[in-house]
Amino acid sequence: EAQVTQNPRYLITVTGKKLTVTCSQNMNHEYMSWYRQDPGLGLRQIYYSMNVEVTDKGDVPEGYKVSRKEKRNFPLILESPSPNQTSLYFCASSQGAGGYNEQFFGPGTRLTVL
Amino acid sequence: GQQLNQSPQSMFIQEGEDVSMNCTSSSIFNTWLWYKQDPGEGPVLLIALYKAGELTSNGRLTAQFGITRKDSFLNISASIPSDVGIYFCAGQLKSTSGTYKYIFGTGTRLKVLA
Numbered sequence: 001e002a003q004v005t006q007n008p009r010y011l012i013t014v015t016g017k018k019l020t021v022t023c024s025q026n027m028n029h030e031y032m033s034w035y036r037q038d039p040g041l042g043l044r045q046i047y048y049s050m051n052v053e054v055t056d057k058g059d060v061p062e063g064y065k066v067s068r069k070e071k072r073n074f075p076l077i078l079e080s081p082s083p084n085q086t087s088l089y090f091c092a093s094s095q096g097a098g099g100y101n102e103q104f105f106g107p108g109t110r111l112t113v114l
Numbered sequence: 115g116q117q118l119n120q121s122p123q124s125m126f127i128q129e130g131e132d133v134s135m136n137c138t139s140s141s142i143f144n145t146w147l148w149y150k151q152d153p154g155e156g157p158v159l160l161i162a163l164y165k166a167g168e169l170t171s172n173g174r175l176t177a178q179f180g181i182t183r184k185d186s187f188l189n190i191s192a193s194i195p196s197d198v199g200i201y202f203c204a205g206q207l208k209s210t211s212g213t214y215k216y217i218f219g220t221g222t223r224l225k226v227l228a
Binding site for chain 1: 116117118120123144145154155156157158159162164202204206208209211213214215216217218219220221
């Protein structure tokens with residue numbers, strides 16, 4: 001089944017404890033992206049990757065890192081999480097970027113930072 | 115960061131009624147997208163618009179790409195209970211570095227009363 005998977009689905013952690021949220025897609029997609037969703041703010045793009053060679057900042061990259069060492073995986077890294085990073089996170093992928101490329105979203109990861 | 119102005123924020127309507135929501139931006143987009151998010155899931159693409167003035171339908175859904183490329187609307191005709199969810203508009207931008215990023219609206223929460 002074609003899908004985007006994220007792990008973990010739920011995570012409660014404490015301030016400053018490094019964590020990684022994994023994202024994997026099995027559709028051979030070039031473009032991958034991370035979003036956070038907060039009440040009243042909609043979805044905001046954190047980082048995106050055009051392909052394994054090109055990664056760029058979205059609108060809210062502060063406090064996050066990403067890595068795209070291989071096409072199928074795009075982990076989101078929080079080196080020192082803070083309570084304001086408590087949010088619902090979505091990974092998405094698409095065949096390409098621009099134009100006629102539909103983004104497929106993962107099921108989401110709900111992160112709470114105490 | 116950038117965000118799209120989406121209205122209304124929420125709507126309660128009776129089953130069978132038509133629904134209209136819109137998005138405006140100060141930026142020009144080359145693609146407008148409309149997504150629906152069901153509770154506990156990631157957004158799913160409903161309609162994509164690629165040209166200014168374009169009017170596109172998908173079943174009971176109709177969306178238009180504004181002439182100025184700074185706005186879009188989504189109409190749902192004859193609403194049914196399964197239309198409940200959060201609807202997001204999104205615009206696609208080509209950044210100065212040549213990469214493609216997405217800006218989402220704040221969402222319209224739709225509740226349909228049977």
